[in-house]
Amino acid sequence: MLQPGIVLTLEPFEEIDKKEEYRCKVVDIEDGKLFIDYPVSIQTNRAVFLMEGMQLAVSFLDPAASSAVFLFRTEVIARVKKKIPMLVLQDPGLNQYVRIQRRKFVRVQKAIDTAVHFDGMPPFSSLTEDISAGGAAIVLPNSVQAEPGTEAIVYGVIPSQQAEPFYFEAKAELVRTHQDEKSGRCIGSFEFKDLPYTEQQILMRFCFEQQLRLRRKGLE
Template sequence: MIKAGTTLQLEPIHNDTFERYRCRVVEIGEEGLFIDYPIHTKTEKAVFLIDGTQLKASFIVNEQTVLMFETEVKGRKLSKIPMIHIHYPGEEGLEKVQRRQFVRVEANTDISIKINEDYFPTVTEDISAGGCAVLVRKGMDLKSGSNISTTIVLPMQTGENQYVEIEGKVIRVWEKGHKKVASVEFVHLTKKQRQLILRYCFERQLNLRKKGLLE
């Protein structure tokens, strides 16, 4: 299923900045995969990954579906080109995911977070059908692993606002410049909620492209 020449998308599992890299499978061995040095998708510069780095890797098998697996940098190999050795769990370790679920867009939309019976209004930094990053304001006691309730306002292209109430789990909290940001994973989404968020992300992408802010 995976073969030499396959392009992989890599994302650090502990990914505070939502960085993504791309690379190519050069060789496949019994001990894992050997890839060329990854390129940062935004800076287009080579990325150095230290041994032990844990990653999520994905590759496209058709226009709508990707296969994803968790991996780890095992070492390096010198051949005609320098390569990085990463773990490969085999076909039984692959997870099938709809490609559209990966769409994440930068968006500052209103969100209310319920913490210990108190409600805190804030804004998102970005959003996808899988979760969002939110600005942590003063007084918001958000900790990794906390379960929260959210109400997100999605301003649609039609001019209407869609209010989506979603349960979430705080994955990480970190400093970003002079502000604090938390990544939230959505849990127990209904099909309607997921479709609304996907629609919003799609419309937001189109809007950013029109403004020349997204390739």
Template sequence: MLKIGSTLLLEKTDVSNSEKYLRYRTKVIELADDAIYIDYPINEETKRTDIFPVGTVFKALYVTEEDNAYTFVTTLKGREMLKVPALMLSIPKEGEIRKIQRRQYVRISACTDVALYSEEREINPVSSITLDISGGGLSMLLPENHGFQEKMKVKLYLAYTLQKDGPNFLTAPGHIVRIARNDKSGKILASIQFDNIQERDRQAIIRFCFERQREQRKKGLQMM
């Protein structure tokens, strides 16, 4: 089901922090019996390419045209010069490819209004915008003088629009996984995971993600 032109999302452990994962986006440019050839992956956070030693292990994920998602483990085997410089990944056996649930993989770039409140202390709430969102959480911009910290329990008020239902909003509890300044833009980003979100709200977010994903595909944009 993996095809030339398919987008691959690659994930690997950060060597400087074993609890952090780095995510990359790439495309399949050639397929062989024993290898997958991809263009040089782009780091989703820095928007730059990284250097990987041979033997680097990735968790790979791809989505089919039918919106089914699959994941497998692959290893960097080497570098090749095709029409463009390419990396060569090991190709998994059929039994090593696993189908995964939608909520685990649909993360799209989306700019929508969000308000962030602390559940732990009296600090000023933040009204901002999201950068990306999935059924499991989101990332958003924070102002310079914010009072939020990593691991803090928070409440999110999120605005979104569905094609059939129109504008909506929901309330979601969560906690801050990471706060970091983007090296390229200089902006402060917060990654937030939903906690005990009601299933109807999670399904609404997943639906929103798939609708936006289809819109992006029509415009020729890539899924995040």
């Protein structure tokens, strides 16, 4: 559950519709209090000032159960300075955490520049058919002959409208292959293995943003 080093996403509780979000890390936990480093705005990548008494909605991904997101409500109760300046949040306790179980990560159809390196084979560049924080479907060249269960390293570039592109590297396993009926291309479905928590969150956010964008355009 919550422990030092876990990344939290914060939203002003009374202003959630504005989608203003901040990111921070848990530094310490003691006596029903969460000590966090100063939050940074996800939109601007700048440190933000949160006043004492401010009500927040907090979400985090449990590293021990990567398919579960936990949500809870809290407030800023103090500022302290130990080794670094920190904010103190009230920890409402486990019985106040709301668990959202996700059987699968949100997957979106999006062409992302990738490179794949199967062990013992030359690496190749390609595009994704779809992607999620748990894996990706990637176009495989005809020259690639790999069986399900084969391990690989997948490199990808996630575009961003607010910041520099995000580059990730993930250990992956080829789960299955199939031929696309429309294009005739061979598609390999990869499952990411041991993806770092921070990178997993960035991929989750990217997929959610893509999904919202499609809804706004009336494509879903």
